[in-house]
Amino acid sequence: MFKSKGIGSMRIYDPNHDILGALAGSGIALTIGPLNQDIRSMAADYAAAQAWVAAHIQPYVKTVNFRYINIGNEIIPDPLAQFILPAMNNVQKALFSSNINHIKVSTSVSASVLGASFPPSNGHFHDQAAAILNPIVQFLVAHGSPLLVNIYPYYAYASQPDQIPLSYALFNSTGVVMRDGNLGYQNLFDAMVDTLVAALEKAGGGNVGLVVSEIGWPSNGGFGANADSARVFNKNLINHASKGTPRRPGVPIETYLFAMFNENQKGPAEIEKFFGLFYPDKTPVYPIRFV
Template sequence: MGRRQYLLCFFLLCLITSDRGLVKGVVGLACNWGTQSTHPLQANIVVKLLKENGFNKVKLFEADPAALKALGKSGIQVMVGIPNEFLAPLASSVQVAVNWVQQNVSSYVSRYGTDIRYVAVGNEPFLQTYNDSFLNTTFPALQNIQAALIKAGLGRQVKITVPLNADVYQTESGLPSGGDFRSDIRDLMISIIKFLGDNNAPLTINIYPFLSLYADPHFPVDFAFFNGSSAPVVDGSISYTNVFEANFDTLISALEKNGFSSMPVIVGEVGWPTDGDISANKDYARRFNQALVDRINQGQGTPKRKTPPDIYLFSLTDEDAKSVRPGNFERHWGIFYYDGAIKYPLDMGNGKPLVPAKGVKYLARQWCVMSPDASISHPNLTSSVDYACSYADCTSLGYGSSCGTLDAKSNASYAFNVYYQTVDQRKDACSFSNLSTLTKIDPSQNSCRFEIMIDLGTHETTKRSFAGRNENPATVMAFISALILIICGAY
């Protein structure tokens, strides 16, 4: 290649990779794909949904076989997660980690062409509410997974990380510049971060401005958003106008304080729910997520990190089988409903609107509602509603939620219907002490949707029991096998 050709190629390469390049924004968008749903979308439909909406990076919370197969040769980069309950066996033996990597990473990379870039070891394992349950297993599991990736010849292609909640750092001064790691886990955090850095791997942090508002009724509402008008938090020469930047830069200060100023950081989860709480609504979610997407597309960082990290929007779709211990809003983080239908408009970049899921098959167009002849004073009504809501998702009925203003009859109808749909419109499922009947007239009211569930008849995905979380068969078997080997002293 001649000198002039070389210089031209070098110029074009710089132009493409520059923030001012002609293809600004090609980095794309990232999001979380959760599968804790009684009626999940078919995996190939989700992959198409991701691609049509400009997402080229996705984070899975577990090695879901259907998802990993569907993502093969899709052009989407994948972060695959390891649930916390797997940390103990993985920490106990490198061979357990080798087996996990072979079954859940290597096989999908080689057989299906799945572009796995990260393995997320655990999920917020140092949450204070876990009472140190994973304190002694997270780092050894991380080390063993790294060793297993190297053994599999994937050490350069696939990086390790640990998604952490923002409660791993704090600031006693109340300012981002005062950031440091929690005293009880500071030494552990430094060891983990050093290990990640030694292996050219990033730190992952989850930030939830919504939870600041949810936890503190006196929190300034506008400070939770990117375009608010709350009084800024002044930290030296920097003025912070939103909690996301202040929170993120608190972490950066903690890293700087402990000698890791150049540590790469990924935002593993950030978003806004649409139901289950008075502050969880479509208007707030649209306001927050639109500004977030705009920041990502514009390449906007924070005062301390001008280069923005990878930011994984939480989440793609609603999940009606998630735990509600943090709050009823937990099942409503999706920018789409459970079936890939659009909740609210978003400009995904250059005026491109959201595109709904295509090819979704539903159960019969019928609903189970309270019979017009039934009385709200019937002695079995309360127990019938309680029964329905103990097996199905009634979180939309709460105060301030989308169905929170229904009258007594409609309230019962919602409960009856969500149970009826959750059990796949079973013939005997709409017989609540002769209080219910079937109708073909949609009983939805205003913002309150009476759902019809997805028909799972042809799905590859394993159905999930509402009584508890069911892992995928392959990962469950790997977990059981590992435990057996440990117990028997094979390692």
């Protein structure tokens, strides 16, 4: 289905071997990672990281286009976060020892790691997150890996609809809505990305790439959640992501839409069931083109 729709990249949240087998020879770039609960053992024991790579990467490395291994999804600054960097180091070491040099190791964070988000140039990691992230940023610098970030303009808009115009959240503004020094922002996505870019710069990662590893707009289940807004947001995002942001103009932003399918068991919030582009029977929730 990904190939028929022209979708060239995929992110999965657990190393499902049925999916890995199905991706063989497809050329689809894959982001994969261990479950959050497995990170502690991979941090404490190199052999555990080595075993994970041996089980989930090595058997498929010649046929599956692995792009990133994501160690930890939105667990900074949770107490488990202290194990992310040791696990990243062990996985990187295991890859190198297997002569696998092309897969980048990273972690994914949410906007909750920020201590300030307005204006974008003021972006920085709050103290608790910085204690974990600053050393991780140095790892990313050393290995040429990007930081993966999960951002949701929908939630920012839905929490402050009196302050954030819907057109600004949907990429429909016709002019600059917010100025930050000499930079002008016409959409909320650019502002959110550049806030994280500014935080990276302050952490010594000015040259670290940024991948939007989750983003989407729900089609039901809450304020401002409807199929028309979801369609407009995702269509405009697809058209915009290659253009860069005011802080990094002309630098395309690798972006992963969340999610492929509506999930009726997703939760705990009702709205989480409705981020899919397709229903489980593969019919589209709304019309959308990916190329």
